[in-house]
Amino acid sequence: MSLDTTHAPVTSAAVPRPVAPSGARPVPFRGGGFRHKPLGFVGPLVFVALIALWELGSRTGFISPIALPAPSEAFAAFMDLVQTGMLWTHLEASLYRLVVGWTFGSLLGVSVGLAIGLFSFVRAGFLPLVSALFPIPKIALLPLFIVWFGIGEGSKVATILFGTFFPTVIATYGGVDNVDRNLIRMGQSFGLSWLSIVRKIIIPGALPAILSGFRISASIAIVLLVAAEMIGAEFGIGAYILMAGALFATDQLICGVAMLSILGLTISFFIGKAEKYFLNWRT
Amino acid sequence: MELMIENVSHHYGETHVLEDISFTLKDGEIICIIGPSGCGKSTLLRFIGGLEQPTSGQVLIAGEAPSGSLNPLTYIFQDFALLPWRTVEGNVSLVLEDHGIHGSRANAIINDVLARTKLADFRKALPRQLSGGMKQRVAIARALAVNPAVMLMDEPLSALDSQTRELLLDDLVELWSREKFSACYVTHNLAEAVRLGHKIVVLSRRPGRVRQIVEIDMPLGERFERMGELEETQRHLWNLMREEARAADMELADVA
Ligand SMILES: Nc1ncnc2c1ncn2[C@@H]1O[C@H](COP(=O)(O)OP(=O)(O)OP(=O)(O)O)[C@@H](O)[C@H]1O
Ligand SMILES: [Mg+2]
Numbered sequence: 001m002s003l004d005t006t007h008a009p010v011t012s013a014a015v016p017r018p019v020a021p022s023g024a025r026p027v028p029f030r031g032g033g034f035r036h037k038p039l040g041f042v043g044p045l046v047f048v049a050l051i052a053l054w055e056l057g058s059r060t061g062f063i064s065p066i067a068l069p070a071p072s073e074a075f076a077a078f079m080d081l082v083q084t085g086m087l088w089t090h091l092e093a094s095l096y097r098l099v100v101g102w103t104f105g106s107l108l109g110v111s112v113g114l115a116i117g118l119f120s121f122v123r124a125g126f127l128p129l130v131s132a133l134f135p136i137p138k139i140a141l142l143p144l145f146i147v148w149f150g151i152g153e154g155s156k157v158a159t160i161l162f163g164t165f166f167p168t169v170i171a172t173y174g175g176v177d178n179v180d181r182n183l184i185r186m187g188q189s190f191g192l193s194w195l196s197i198v199r200k201i202i203i204p205g206a207l208p209a210i211l212s213g214f215r216i217s218a219s220i221a222i223v224l225l226v227a228a229e230m231i232g233a234e235f236g237i238g239a240y241i242l243m244a245g246a247l248f249a250t251d252q253l254i255c256g257v258a259m260l261s262i263l264g265l266t267i268s269f270f271i272g273k274a275e276k277y278f279l280n281w282r283t
Numbered sequence: 284m285e286l287m288i289e290n291v292s293h294h295y296g297e298t299h300v301l302e303d304i305s306f307t308l309k310d311g312e313i314i315c316i317i318g319p320s321g322c323g324k325s326t327l328l329r330f331i332g333g334l335e336q337p338t339s340g341q342v343l344i345a346g347e348a349p350s351g352s353l354n355p356l357t358y359i360f361q362d363f364a365l366l367p368w369r370t371v372e373g374n375v376s377l378v379l380e381d382h383g384i385h386g387s388r389a390n391a392i393i394n395d396v397l398a399r400t401k402l403a404d405f406r407k408a409l410p411r412q413l414s415g416g417m418k419q420r421v422a423i424a425r426a427l428a429v430n431p432a433v434m435l436m437d438e439p440l441s442a443l444d445s446q447t448r449e450l451l452l453d454d455l456v457e458l459w460s461r462e463k464f465s466a467c468y469v470t471h472n473l474a475e476a477v478r479l480g481h482k483i484v485v486l487s488r489r490p491g492r493v494r495q496i497v498e499i500d501m502p503l504g505e506r507f508e509r510m511g512e513l514e515e516t517q518r519h520l521w522n523l524m525r526e527e528a529r530a531a532d533m534e535l536a537d538v539a
Binding site: 180185186188189191192193196201205282283 | 332334353354356357358360362364366367368369377378380381409410411425429
């Protein structure tokens with residue numbers, strides 16, 4: 001009986017609550033900070049404010065129209081492009097080069113990167129080559145590409161292709177190298193076939209690295225696109241900017257640069273979406 | 284199906300890891316392997332599962348694996364080794380897909396093993412959403428799905444807190460009582476060893492040799508109630524280990 005009483009269920013009411021003595025104060029808070037809160041509206045706000053300031057500066061004459069055209073003038077140049085239909089001509093030429101060059105560069109890059117990551121023989125043979133060719137600015141090879149692939153689309157696509165190929169290779173084999181060896185050992189211990197291990201363990205494990213490689217290669221592709229279009233192209237955003245520069249049409253120049261920026265933002269938006277979709281398993 | 288470990292010795296380069304290890308794992312028997320850190324327990328387990336080969340000696344399988352066993356020698360890892368990009372059911376189906384088991388057949392197996400490991404409500408959860416104990420239960424479910432003849436467990440509970448460890452220990456005993464698998468269970472925890480082991484192989488410090496094989500007759504199901512009687516055995520094991528462990532500890536300090 002006495003046992004029962006000592007083991008009686010303890011209700012929360014039975015736990016005595018401490019009474020704070022007078023003069024007790026809360027522990028001073030020292031945490032917080034060093035952590036980012038999502039403030040999605042601030043970014044666009046800064047953009048708008050800056051452009052408004054700029055516009056104001058131009059209108060009041062504080063910013064000389066020779067040094068920098070007003071945003072409204074750049075926008076007028078853009079509307080001009082829309083009305084003459086040249087927007088689509090330039091955009092189409094640029095997008096075609098970008099998409100073809102980047103797609104094939106990435107596909108080849110991922111394949112070669114996987115091969116380097118998976119086969120010692122390929123690694124021994126190709127890795128020194130990749131390391132030697134990676135640092136060459138591909139734009140330096142453009143004249144050579146013009147000789148090889150012609151002055152037309154071929155040389156421009158080739159520049160972008162080569163430019164995106166190497167960073168993709170390096171990102172991919174780095175990703176393969178970093179796949180948790182324990183997971184591979186687990187696959188082997190369950191008797192998974194080689195192909196299954198590659199398909200279900202190695203490639204998904206390397207995907208984060210591959211996608212962040214895409215982010216880098218996409219921005220390299222835009223740089224190379226403009227550079228290639230500045231050397232012998234009739235249409236394209238790069239050609240448009242070059243022409244504007246030659247005529248000192250700064251409003252058109254700003255318009256072209258803004259289009260590049262929007263292009264870059266759009267690409268990074270889509271890669272961000274892809275990361276969200278494919279890497280939703282990450283914390 | 285029986286496993287015979289015969290005169291296994293191994294060295295990695297200059298390091299002599301294991302020396303002349305022999306013992307037999309009988310059908311439905313759980314052998315616990317204990318020994319000081321670095322004495323080669325994990326290495327031995329890799330030999331038993333065929334993931335690595337010893338410098339000399341061999342591991343033999345006698346008799347056929349029970350029919351329906353997809354992967355007779357199956358591991359449960361200390362770090363769970365779950366694919367973070369697959370859900371609980373995806374992690375289980377991973378090991379079925381290669382055997383051509385898909386669709387409703389796979390579903391039936393998945394349902395069964397998740398029910399046995401009390402995970403039925405977490406089918407669609409990703410590993411990052413699970414607690415450590417649940418992750419290890421997923422790993423156990425995955426192992427059960429291939430119907431193993433021998434489970435090879437390398438410190439499966441040592442990444443977990445002590446309450447979760449107790450719960451999972453009970454789960455393991457319950458699973459074994461329902462279906463008598465055999466197992467090699469590597470652990471540092473003597474209490475786990477006396478709760479689970481029919482035999483306990485005590486290894487010496489590196490190079491690991493068999494110091495003693497301690498047999499415990501008490502049925503697994505009764506051990507929780509009769510913990511007091513096992514205390515003697517546990518103390519005996521600790522006495523065997525103490526000197527070795529201390530020496531191993533000093534050795535590592537020397538190397539570093
Ligand atoms: N792949 C390897 N190459 C070289 N040395 C290794 C390798 N694997 C293990 N060793 C060495 O072999 C020895 C035994 O390692 P093992 O992991 O088997 O020990 P263990 O008994 O499992 O230790 P612990 O209790 O810490 O898990 C250690 O000294 C380790 O450094
Ligand atoms: Mg170990």
